[in-house]
Amino acid sequence: xxLHKSSPSSxxxxxxxxxxxxxxxxxxxxxxxxxxxxxxxxxxxxxxIFGLTLEAIRRVHVRRTIAKVSATNDAANQTNSTxxxxxxxxxxxxxxxxFRKPFVMLDKLNAMLAAEFQVREKKLGExxxxxxxxxxxxxxxxxxxxxxxxxxxxxxxxxxxxxxxxSNKHNELFEETKHHFSxxxxxxxxxxxxxxxxxxxxxxxxxxxxxxxxxxxxxxTDVLLGQVMTVKAYAQTMSGNQAPGVSVA
Numbered sequence: 001x002x003l004h005k006s007s008p009s010s011x012x013x014x015x016x017x018x019x020x021x022x023x024x025x026x027x028x029x030x031x032x033x034x035x036x037x038x039x040x041x042x043x044x045x046x047x048x049i050f051g052l053t054l055e056a057i058r059r060v061h062v063r064r065t066i067a068k069v070s071a072t073n074d075a076a077n078q079t080n081s082t083x084x085x086x087x088x089x090x091x092x093x094x095x096x097x098x099f100r101k102p103f104v105m106l107d108k109l110n111a112m113l114a115a116e117f118q119v120r121e122k123k124l125g126e127x128x129x130x131x132x133x134x135x136x137x138x139x140x141x142x143x144x145x146x147x148x149x150x151x152x153x154x155x156x157x158x159x160x161x162x163x164x165x166x167s168n169k170h171n172e173l174f175e176e177t178k179h180h181f182s183x184x185x186x187x188x189x190x191x192x193x194x195x196x197x198x199x200x201x202x203x204x205x206x207x208x209x210x211x212x213x214x215x216x217x218x219x220x221t222d223v224l225l226g227q228v229m230t231v232k233a234y235a236q237t238m239s240g241n242q243a244p245g246v247s248v249a
Contacts, residue, residue: 004060013083016060020086023053028093050100057086058111065115069125069133087111099169105144106176112137113184120191134196141181141203148177148210177207178224189231194239201232 003012030046064083087108094101116133119125181204188197208225 001056001059004063010082017083017086020057020060020084021089023056024086024090024093027053027090053090054104054107057090058107058114061085061087061108061111062115062118065112065133066118066124069115069119069129102144102147102173103176105140105147106173106180109137109140109144110180110183112140113180113187117187134193137184138196138199141184141200144177145203145206148207174207174211178204181207182224185228185231189235192238194235198232198235198239201228201235204228205232 003016006012008016027046027050030049087104091101091104094104112133116130116137119130119133181200184200185197185204188194188200205225205228208228
């Protein structure tokens with residue numbers, strides 16, 4: 001964190017990358033083989049290590065993403081080739097079905113949205129670079145949703161396993177998903193980026209509906225669904241898709 005906050009040099013960045021690798025190794029070693037096999041395996045010590053690691057990865061990822069968007073093409077290419085994606089490093093250490101994996105993906109999405117907000121607020125980078133960042137965040141969200149749907153048995157079939165079950169961890173996952181997707185909808189709605197707002201609204205709608213199909217529909221989620229569909233209808237109409245917008249309305 002000291003290096004991270006001090007306009008790090010190339011040498012400092014290399015040290016940061018090594019420390020990230022050490023943190024990821026610490027996370028993976030904190031789980032026993034039996035714990036890896038258990039869906040809800042967790043304890044306070046591993047939770048703390050995992051949380052600290054995610055926080056470190058997120059801070060560095062946001063800073064480097066902003067620097068990449070703000071840099072010239074040559075500097076951006078150098079950043080891409082020099083520094084690894086530490087989120088991917090952590091994801092690769094987790095087994096395919098491990099319950100922490102979607103939390104890592106959501107945290108990366110949170111970092112990307114934070115970077116998108118900051119580059120716009122500070123007016124950094126070219127429009128092309130910012131648009132590319134928007135597309136990358138949307139693609140990550142779609143990959144996450146595809147994983148959630150697959151775990152639910154395909155097309156929302158709740159006879160299979162689902163990430164949104166009654167367990168505390170999975171309720172936590174749903175709440176975090178709803179929060180981050182809502183944040184994206186609000187961001188693009190405030191920017192009057194209607195096409196992106198419509199796409200994020202549709203993703204958020206899918207998450208809420210999937211949760212409802214799992215038998216966990218609550219009054220507040222039903223209200224949220226109505227609000228999301230209202231925003232989606234408006235965004236579709238304003239982006240030139242009048243027929244779908246009217247249909248949703």
